[in-house]
Amino acid sequence: MCGRYALGIRASFVRHQLQEHDMPVEDAPDDADVRETYNFAPGNHGLVYRADVPDYGAGGGHHEREQDSEDADQEKHSASTQLEDPKETRYKLQSMKWGLIPFWTKRNPDYGTVMRTINARDDSLASKGGMWNTMKQKKRCIVIAQGFYEWLKKSGGKEKIPHYVKRKDEQLMCFAGLWDCVQYEGSNEKHYTYTIITTDSNKQLTFLHDRMPVILENGSDRIRTWLDPSKSEWSKDLQSLLKPFEGELDCYPVSRDVGKVGNNSPTFIVPVASTDNKNNIANFFSNVKKSTQGEEEKKQVNAQEEEVKDKGFAVEHEKGEARTTVNHTSTEDNAPLPAPVIEPSKLGLNRDLGSDNDDESTAEPLKRGGLKREHPSEDHGELAPAGKSLKTEPYALPTKSPEKTPNKKRRSATKNGTVKGSPAKRTGGSQKITNFYK
DNA sequence: CCAGACGTTGTT
DNA sequence: GTCTGG
DNA sequence: CCAGACGTTGTT
DNA sequence: GTCTGG
Numbered sequence: 293m294c295g296r297y298a299l300g301i302r303a304s305f306v307r308h309q310l311q312e313h314d315m316p317v318e319d320a321p322d323d324a325d326v327r328e329t330y331n332f333a334p335g336n337h338g339l340v341y342r343a344d345v346p347d348y349g350a351g352g353g354h355h356e357r358e359q360d361s362e363d364a365d366q367e368k369h370s371a372s373t374q375l376e377d378p379k380e381t382r383y384k385l386q387s388m389k390w391g392l393i394p395f396w397t398k399r400n401p402d403y404g405t406v407m408r409t410i411n412a413r414d415d416s417l418a419s420k421g422g423m424w425n426t427m428k429q430k431k432r433c434i435v436i437a438q439g440f441y442e443w444l445k446k447s448g449g450k451e452k453i454p455h456y457v458k459r460k461d462e463q464l465m466c467f468a469g470l471w472d473c474v475q476y477e478g479s480n481e482k483h484y485t486y487t488i489i490t491t492d493s494n495k496q497l498t499f500l501h502d503r504m505p506v507i508l509e510n511g512s513d514r515i516r517t518w519l520d521p522s523k524s525e526w527s528k529d530l531q532s533l534l535k536p537f538e539g540e541l542d543c544y545p546v547s548r549d550v551g552k553v554g555n556n557s558p559t560f561i562v563p564v565a566s567t568d569n570k571n572n573i574a575n576f577f578s579n580v581k582k583s584t585q586g587e588e589e590k591k592q593v594n595a596q597e598e599e600v601k602d603k604g605f606a607v608e609h610e611k612g613e614a615r616t617t618v619n620h621t622s623t624e625d626n627a628p629l630p631a632p633v634i635e636p637s638k639l640g641l642n643r644d645l646g647s648d649n650d651d652e653s654t655a656e657p658l659k660r661g662g663l664k665r666e667h668p669s670e671d672h673g674e675l676a677p678a679g680k681s682l683k684t685e686p687y688a689l690p691t692k693s694p695e696k697t698p699n700k701k702r703r704s705a706t707k708n709g710t711v712k713g714s715p716a717k718r719t720g721g722s723q724k725i726t727n728f729y730k
Numbered sequence: 731c732c733a734g735a736c737g738t739t740g741t742t
Numbered sequence: 743g744t745c746t747g748g
Numbered sequence: 749c750c751a752g753a754c755g756t757t758g759t760t
Numbered sequence: 761g762t763c764t765g766g
Contacts, residue, residue: 293739295749333749333766394736396743405764408738410749416737421745423736441749449741452750490738503739551750553766 293490293503294467295410296550297440298456298561299338300330306339306436307385309464313511318344319384326387330560332437333553334410337387340471340486342433343521344382347473347482348395381521385436388471392487394423395474404485412470414491414506414534417526427470429524434508434515435469435488439542439561441550442500455500456546456561460539468506468518468534494536497543507537 307320327336391404392412403409409423417428439458446453459465471486493504508515514533517523523530544563549555 293749295739297749331766335766392737394743396736403736407736408749409736411738413738421736423744425736425745426743443749445740454750487737552752553750 293411293442293493293501294440294488294505295334297332297465298330298438298458299326299332299436300328300438300556300558300561302326302328303339303385303387306464310341310385310436310510313463315341315511315515316383317341317385318382319386321385321387329556330438330558331550331553331556332390334390335404337389338486339436340386340388340433340469340484341383341436341466341519342386342431342471343519344384345430345521348430383519386484388484388486390487391485392427392470392472393474393483393485395426395472397474397476399476409485409487411490411505412487414489414531417489417534418531424470427472428526428530430521431471432518432530433469433471433486434519435467435486437465437467439465440505441546441560442497442504443551444500444545452551454546454548454550455543456563457497457500457504457541457543458561460542463510466508466510466515468508489534491534492536494538496541500543504536506534508533509539 302323303320303326304323307317310317321339325337326339329336332338389404390410391402392409393403397403412424416422417424439456442455442457443452444455445451468489469486470489471484474483474485475481476483489506490503491506493500493502497504508518517529518533546560546562546564547557549557550560
């Protein structure tokens with residue numbers, strides 16, 4: 293649950309929104325350090341809101357390296373200083389990578405890859421030990437999103453229909469989360485990562501799934517409690533915050549295209565046609581026209597909807613929702629939240645942010661196609677992805693010399709064993725092989 | 731003592 | 743790092 | 749979370 | 761089926 297969400301807004305906009313909700317932001321990352329996308333996936337760099345406390349383990353903190361004791365002392369000191377005066381606590385937005393890697397991880401083939409740590413169960417936090425132990429005391433945070441996706445499984449799990457869930461008031465969605473900071477052996481680079489806490493679904497969403505992210509009310513005392521760095525010990529207070537969302541949310545089917553991670557479009561958070569979807573565009577039109585028999589109407593409606601999409605006009609329009617008139621400024625960038633107007637040229641455009649993995653294995657410059665539609669004929673050819681000409685390239689990639697050992701064995705990321713060869717390998721340059729198995 | 735796990739989801 | 747299992 | 753790969757040799 | 765990449 294909650295393995296994909298929408299963050300099609302800029303850090304600077306988020307900062308503004310938070311501050312309007314009495315959530316101060318003393319510092320924020322550059323827009324460029326955050327993956328601004330309607331299709332935010334694990335491994336991407338997202339936005340985390342947290343108390344500005346020391347990283348502690350940040351570099352391991354307890355590693356036997358360098359000025360360890362000096363470091364620890366200093367951190368302890370500044371920590372206690374802050375703990376004594378919660379009112380002086382500063383809060384900030386920070387860019388972090390989704391998929392938590394504990395500070396004690398030794399090397400790259402990380403925990404996040406091997407173990408799935410994009411989520412943390414509320415009940416796992418309740419129990420004593422475990423890997424969340426250190427983080428739940430001093431590294432609680434809020435993960436910022438516009439809303440999240442969930443795939444409804446139909447016909448025995450064969451069919452998966454993506455749904456989008458957002459707040460009714462169009463405000464940012466605040467997930468309860470945990471963060472950590474790690475420095476791998478022999479490196480000075482800090483890696484900040486986070487996880488989103490999940491709990492049981494509320495009644496509204498049980499039809500979709502049995503789990504949902506913990507959503508805290510913007511600017512609420514609950515958020516303040518959750519982020520309060522002076523609460524450095526796990527308590528009933530804190531545990532009791534991790535409950536299913538009590539308010540009502542918006543939830544509706546969206547384009548299947550969101551399933552493919554490379555795709556990105558503001559249409560992903562817009563309702564898609566479906567007969568039992570009250571919010572969708574098709575029904576909007578059918579209400580206007582209110583008439584005629586099924587098939588014919590359907591066709592027309594669909595046609596109109598496509599039209600709407602292509603024109604870049606897509607609104608979820610109904611019951612006079614109070615829309616907080618937002619940065620309508622430049623058409624240059626993605627408009628905040630269910631965009632009233634969407635730049636046509638923006639549709640189906642992948643923002644060229646490159647790979648969002650900060651590992652050494654980054655960069656996959658080619659093959660960044662546009663949004664694939666179900667009806668390719670609609671392509672206006674307006675955007676020809678640069679680098680389409682694989683022909684001219686000698687190789688698909690300047691692959692790092694493929695590791696000669698294709699065995700599955702992975703070196704532990706948490707222990708020091710003696711293994712020769714470079715750590716962390718990914719095999720590149722693979723071609724397509726069809727149906728070997730099965 | 732050391733070695734190894736430390737997680738979630740979903741599917742069966 | 744911390745806890746559990748052998 | 750979903751989509752997509754799932755291989756080797758030898759040559760550059 | 762299972763693992764990796766995004």
